[in-house]
Amino acid sequence: MDDVSPSRPAADGGSHPARAPRRAPERAPAGPGPARPRTRGPAAVAALGLAGALAAACGGSGHAGGDAAGLTYASAGLVNCLDPQASASRLISIIDRNLFDSLVATGPDGKIQPWLATKWEVSPDGKTYTFHLRSGVTFHDGTPLDAAAVKATMDHAVDPKTKSVYASSLLGPYTGTKVVDASTVRIDLAKPYTPLLQSLSTPYLGIQSPKALRASCTKPVGSGPFSFVSWTQNTSIVLKRNPSYAWQSPTAKHTGPAKLAQLTFRLVPEDGARYGALTSGQADLIDDVPTANVKALKSASGLRFLQKDIPGTVENITFNPSRPPLNDVKVRQALQRSVNVDQLVKSVFNGVYARAWSVLSPASPGYTASLQNSIPYDPAAAAKLLDEAGWTGRDAAGYRTKNGKRLSVRWPVGAQLIRPSENILAQGVQAEAKKAGIEIQYVSEDSGAFVRDVISGNLDLYINNWRALNPDILRNMYASDRVPAVGGSNMFHIKDAQLDGWLNGAAATEDAAARQKAYADVQTRIVQQGLSLPLFVPSELLGVSDKVQNLNFDASLYLQFYDVSLGKA
Amino acid sequence: MKHDPDSEPDAEPGAPSAGGPGAPRGGGRAALARWVARRLLLAVVVVLGAATVTFGALRLTPGDPVKVMVGISAAQNPEIVEQARHETGFDRPLAVQYADFLGDLARGDLGWSYQLQESVPTVIGDNLWPTVSLTLAGFALAFLIAVPLAVATAGRRPAWRALSSLLELVTVSIPGFWVGLLLLTFFSFRLHLFPATGGTGLSGLVLPAVTLALGLVGLFTQILRDGMARALDEPFALSARARGTGETAVRLRHALRHALIAISTISGWTVGALLTGAVVVETVFGRPGLGRVLATAIQNRDFPVVTGITIVSGALFTLITLGVDLLYRVVDPRLREAPA
Numbered sequence: 060m061d062d063v064s065p066s067r068p069a070a071d072g073g074s075h076p077a078r079a080p081r082r083a084p085e086r087a088p089a090g091p092g093p094a095r096p097r098t099r100g101p102a103a104v105a106a107l108g109l110a111g112a113l114a115a116a117c118g119g120s121g122h123a124g125g126d127a128a129g130l131t132y133a134s135a136g137l138v139n140c141l142d143p144q145a146s147a148s149r150l151i152s153i154i155d156r157n158l159f160d161s162l163v164a165t166g167p168d169g170k171i172q173p174w175l176a177t178k179w180e181v182s183p184d185g186k187t188y189t190f191h192l193r194s195g196v197t198f199h200d201g202t203p204l205d206a207a208a209v210k211a212t213m214d215h216a217v218d219p220k221t222k223s224v225y226a227s228s229l230l231g232p233y234t235g236t237k238v239v240d241a242s243t244v245r246i247d248l249a250k251p252y253t254p255l256l257q258s259l260s261t262p263y264l265g266i267q268s269p270k271a272l273r274a275s276c277t278k279p280v281g282s283g284p285f286s287f288v289s290w291t292q293n294t295s296i297v298l299k300r301n302p303s304y305a306w307q308s309p310t311a312k313h314t315g316p317a318k319l320a321q322l323t324f325r326l327v328p329e330d331g332a333r334y335g336a337l338t339s340g341q342a343d344l345i346d347d348v349p350t351a352n353v354k355a356l357k358s359a360s361g362l363r364f365l366q367k368d369i370p371g372t373v374e375n376i377t378f379n380p381s382r383p384p385l386n387d388v389k390v391r392q393a394l395q396r397s398v399n400v401d402q403l404v405k406s407v408f409n410g411v412y413a414r415a416w417s418v419l420s421p422a423s424p425g426y427t428a429s430l431q432n433s434i435p436y437d438p439a440a441a442a443k444l445l446d447e448a449g450w451t452g453r454d455a456a457g458y459r460t461k462n463g464k465r466l467s468v469r470w471p472v473g474a475q476l477i478r479p480s481e482n483i484l485a486q487g488v489q490a491e492a493k494k495a496g497i498e499i500q501y502v503s504e505d506s507g508a509f510v511r512d513v514i515s516g517n518l519d520l521y522i523n524n525w526r527a528l529n530p531d532i533l534r535n536m537y538a539s540d541r542v543p544a545v546g547g548s549n550m551f552h553i554k555d556a557q558l559d560g561w562l563n564g565a566a567a568t569e570d571a572a573a574r575q576k577a578y579a580d581v582q583t584r585i586v587q588q589g590l591s592l593p594l595f596v597p598s599e600l601l602g603v604s605d606k607v608q609n610l611n612f613d614a615s616l617y618l619q620f621y622d623v624s625l626g627k628a
Numbered sequence: 629m630k631h632d633p634d635s636e637p638d639a640e641p642g643a644p645s646a647g648g649p650g651a652p653r654g655g656g657r658a659a660l661a662r663w664v665a666r667r668l669l670l671a672v673v674v675v676l677g678a679a680t681v682t683f684g685a686l687r688l689t690p691g692d693p694v695k696v697m698v699g700i701s702a703a704q705n706p707e708i709v710e711q712a713r714h715e716t717g718f719d720r721p722l723a724v725q726y727a728d729f730l731g732d733l734a735r736g737d738l739g740w741s742y743q744l745q746e747s748v749p750t751v752i753g754d755n756l757w758p759t760v761s762l763t764l765a766g767f768a769l770a771f772l773i774a775v776p777l778a779v780a781t782a783g784r785r786p787a788w789r790a791l792s793s794l795l796e797l798v799t800v801s802i803p804g805f806w807v808g809l810l811l812l813t814f815f816s817f818r819l820h821l822f823p824a825t826g827g828t829g830l831s832g833l834v835l836p837a838v839t840l841a842l843g844l845v846g847l848f849t850q851i852l853r854d855g856m857a858r859a860l861d862e863p864f865a866l867s868a869r870a871r872g873t874g875e876t877a878v879r880l881r882h883a884l885r886h887a888l889i890a891i892s893t894i895s896g897w898t899v900g901a902l903l904t905g906a907v908v909v910e911t912v913f914g915r916p917g918l919g920r921v922l923a924t925a926i927q928n929r930d931f932p933v934v935t936g937i938t939i940v941s942g943a944l945f946t947l948i949t950l951g952v953d954l955l956y957r958v959v960d961p962r963l964r965e966a967p968a
Contacts (some may be wrong), residue, residue: 145699328910507691510700514695543701
């Protein structure tokens with residue numbers, strides 16, 4: 060943390076420019092949540108977290124600085140655009156964390172610590188944040204990291220041309236950034252927004268070189284411990300150590316340049332090929348370990364299995380309360396109780412994932428354990444609720460009817476976005492609902508039709524999960540003003556005065572106890588009102604070679620590579 | 629996308645002439661040039677037609693392409709959608725879009741990929757060689773396996789023929805991704821002979837090419853064997869034998885050459901099949917390539933990339949077809965005399 064020698068331009072563009080489909084719909088998070096796009100279901104979620112710890116390169120090798128071959132990480136994720144402000148996916152965040160630094164860092168205890176900003180002041184009204192920047196920091200292209208660069212990055216995040224998937228929503232009631240002097244920058248808000256500092260600590264708001272903003276999708280330039288080398292579309296992304304790096308995050312375990320000479324991200328969507336790459340030593344680290352292989356991996360020599368629950372919202376089916384038949388709370392509660400979630404999750408994922416009871420992950424601050432067993436599998440209770448709701452008739456197919464109309468809900472999914480395991484899970488839910496007399500029309504659609512249905516609200520069920528450290532993610536999904544048109548993810552236009560009160564109150568208060576209470580109330584109400592059926596807790600499922608040392612996760616459970624070194628297996 | 633009927637060989641062309649490759653007789657040279665010129669013009673029409681059909685088909689896909697392009701979350705923000713609609717030109721009338729498309733095409737401008745933030749020629753250029761090398765290697769491998777199999781089994785050795793037929797059926801029937809995974813498991817994960825993914829050199833090409841070739845071996849072998857069996861029944865085979873030519877020589881010099889015509893006939897189809905197979909192979913082996921780029925582009929409604937790849941592969945296809953038709957004229961003298 061001290062003076063810094065000017066870093067040399069790092070991104071020698073030796074190789075192919077990066078190119079991958081930008082924002083492939085399949086991976087686009089359904090909402091602002093950082094979590095991994097639905098595409099890969101649980102696994103997807105899992106995949107990102109792990110990246111941090113990479114496995115050693117196949118060759119095994121020395122530490123700090125000596126790893127010529129570097130580390131190879133085979134990921135199930137897709138990369139479409141490396142611009143941290145434009146994209147939001149687990150793998151892109153993990154890659155970007157190596158390229159970009161942030162103004163502040165979130166410690167393991169959730170406390171905010173200085174990073175590129177050595178100190179900051181918050182105005183008494185909570186609407187102005189003034190940051191004092193560390194001196195001597197330079198981008199990989201040699202440009203100094205100053206107040207103008209911070210402003211350019213923030214402006215870039217909110218520019219409609221960037222088509223930000225997530226970063227702009229992280230800025231909350233942001234109104235603008237002002238350059239006070241070269242090393243002082245001020246961020247203005249329309250109203251108090253306590254999650255701001257935490258947002259600024261994520262890779263999504265990592266500071267970019269202003270000179271490289273235009274092409275940052277394919278040729279990102281930051282100030283991080285690694286610089287961009289090449290991207291071969293659908294194949295690999297290579298980064299190399301930034302030799303001038305001296306402004307590491309306060310959460311890091313060492314100082315100076317990174318220990319790995321090179322970091323290679325291989326994109327291997329095929330489960331068998333990815334797992335084989337790990338067991339044969341062609342990759343040092345893989346994510347999204349197929350659940351069927353977990354048992355074998357645990358007993359494999361020279362390899363280890365890591366599972367970490369991801370903060371944010373769990374894999375859950377969100378119910379659409381804005382149109383019949385799910386506008387009736389009793390029908391929603393009946394659906395919650397007619398599915399044997401425990402059994403389904405256990406059999407589909409080989410017992411790897413834990414069943415979820417709240418919409419918030421147990422790994423999230425603000426999680427309440429009080430909902431355990433609050434919506435047990437109870438066909439009798441479900442039948443009673445449906446009777447009370449007036450769905451007393453039965454048609455020839457065995458489905459319940461009311462006034463001659465079948466009790467039927469629509470559940471479209473994007474064919475290219477859904478993983479096979481999720482597909483099986485969904486069909487299990489469908490079969491369970493049928494037993495209770497509820498028809499689920501599970502429809503697999505082309506991406507065009509699916510996006511149309513989601514936008515027009517022509518769906519009753521929507522499966523999703525979002526990775527986010529801050530429970531404020533719930534506000535983005537359930538507060539009535541967070542509709543998609545303003546960048547929120549309240550896609551079903553849920554309007555609940557109690558939820559609004561707690562969520563907005565929690566976002567504006569500094570009182571930790573009050574926040575905890577508010578979020579517990581929110582989770583309880585969401586489950587009791589039948590707005591969601593929590594399924595399982597997404598977790599990172601990593602396979603790691605024993606050569607990989609010092610693999611760590613940041614607060615959001617993204618893999619960190621700065622401290623990683625390769626030892627002997 | 630079929631060959632011109634006028635160049636389709638008759639069911640059973642006569643014996644190949646002894647003439648060397650392409651030696652049109654006097655006066656034939658001008659006729660040949662006229663024929664090639666006409667065919668090139670037709671090729672342009674075919675490529676234009678393919679581009680137009682693709683242009684139309686993409687606009688008939690369900691949903692709003694711009695919303696698919698920006699992704700589900702951004703698609704719900706009207707400001708972003710309108711910005712993207714304007715950038716991609718989807719805010720203009722269809723006729724104007726088509727006119728622009730043709731105009732750009734005439735200038736050789738294939739457009740800009742929205743998803744990849746790169747010009748389409750760059751996207752294609754970066755991915756063309758990996759796919760071409762994969763398909764060439766797959767084709768060559770399939771051919772090299774099929775020829776000895778067919779030569780060895782055509783019209784004789786019923787037991788071997790039955791075994792070969794069974795294998796052909798199996799290789800045609802099993803899906804490429806499964807073959808790929810089997811090969812990976814054995815040769816890469818167990819024996820460590822080849823890299824599993826990302827190999828760009830020759831060693832990285834072996835397993836993908838074998839995977840691709842296996843799907844074609846069965847087809848090639850059957851076509852070759854059928855053609856050879858028929859040729860061996862022809863009088864010219866009998867007369868060759870009567871001259872004392874050895875059985876192997878009869879098969880290689882007479883029957884095989886004959887059967888090769890059928891292989892060149894389906895070569896256009898083969899190019900298409902290889903491109904399709906490449907999507908699967910590229911995914912399993914994590915290789916760069918046009919097949920995967922195309923599949924992703926369709927899924928993400930990246931229209932310029934889809935039309936660009938259609939045009940390039942359409943051009944390749946028509947050129948190969950033209951080459952094959954030229955080859956016929958070399959191989960089959962009757963076609964040479966047909967008025968161009």
